[in-house]
Amino acid sequence: MQALDTRIPSLVLRIEGAPLKSVAVTIDGETILPTLVTMPRALNPGEHEVVVKASGYQTLRKKVTLPEGQGPAVEVPVVMVPERQEVASATRADTSEGAPKWRTYTAIGGLGLAVVGLGVGVGMTVASNGKADEANRIIDGIAYGTDGCRAAECYDKWATAATDRNYMRGAAIAGYAVGGAALAGTAILWFTTSRGAHPQGTTKVAVLPALGGGEAGAVVVGAF
Known part of the structure; x- marks a missing residue:
């Protein structure tokens, strides 16, 4: 069991741009409790999908690949962008086109x-x-x-x-x-x-x- 533990990596989310209490996070479809969102999380080696949502912000999806082996947690930066910026950008694009x-x-x-x-x-x-x-x-x-x-x-x-x-x-x-x-x-x-x-x-x-x-x-x- 100890040898297996040394092969399991972990990741930690660094969320910016939105209050943590308003953020909903899922990893591979599994909902993460708000109190554990910024804590290191052990996962199997390989590719994982991180989805971060918040009211008034764009939904962010990231693919993260974790290497095999225990070491420092892989940091995943997440910067939330307000939805109004997306609408404004779309309006400018429509006008210019x-x-x-x-x-x-x-x-x-x-x-x-x-x-x-x-x-x-x-x-x-x-x-x-x-x-x-x-x-x-x-x-x-x-x-x-x-x-x-x-x-x-x-x-x-x-x-x-x-x-x-x-x-x-x-x-x-x-x-x-x-x-x-x-x-x-x-x-x-x-x-x-x-x-x-x-x-x-x-x-x-x-x-x-x-x-x-x-x-x-x-x-x-x-x-x-």
Whole structure:
């Protein structure tokens, strides 16, 4: 029996972070009395599972391997962590993981809107220029008699072409404005959310229509 005793190791728990009276400990599923929690406990050599619970704290599980042979008790440090820290960490993780997703989806939508708006602007500009050329040809035909149409008929054609040109020019301006605003808004969102909020008043953007020389467009100006 004495030879067997020399082969049995022991462990002792060193619990920190929570009052000992609130701690419930099991070793290999066996409940340890509160008064014996911090006392050395003889166990068979091999692996053992230590579970420590306390109200308001995270449950701690540890695997401890005890070597064969009697000697100093193997100390097992146990540091109890309040549950609120776990909740706070999970909230921060959810926020950090969720932000890039909505930012990316919003940026994709904004870029899509910008492409559509600018595409409409370019298309309507080309069409408007075509109608302007048509109106000019009609005027030249009236002036030089090259179209062979009666004056009233030619004036009606010119009026229709000029009206279409104005409508298309207006649509081009709207397309450029929408596309420019979407592009500027997407850029602001992307850079402000990736680098943190700017001080109040440091980000200013304006989208202005630009006309001249039979062309239409939009100018984005601002400070970031």
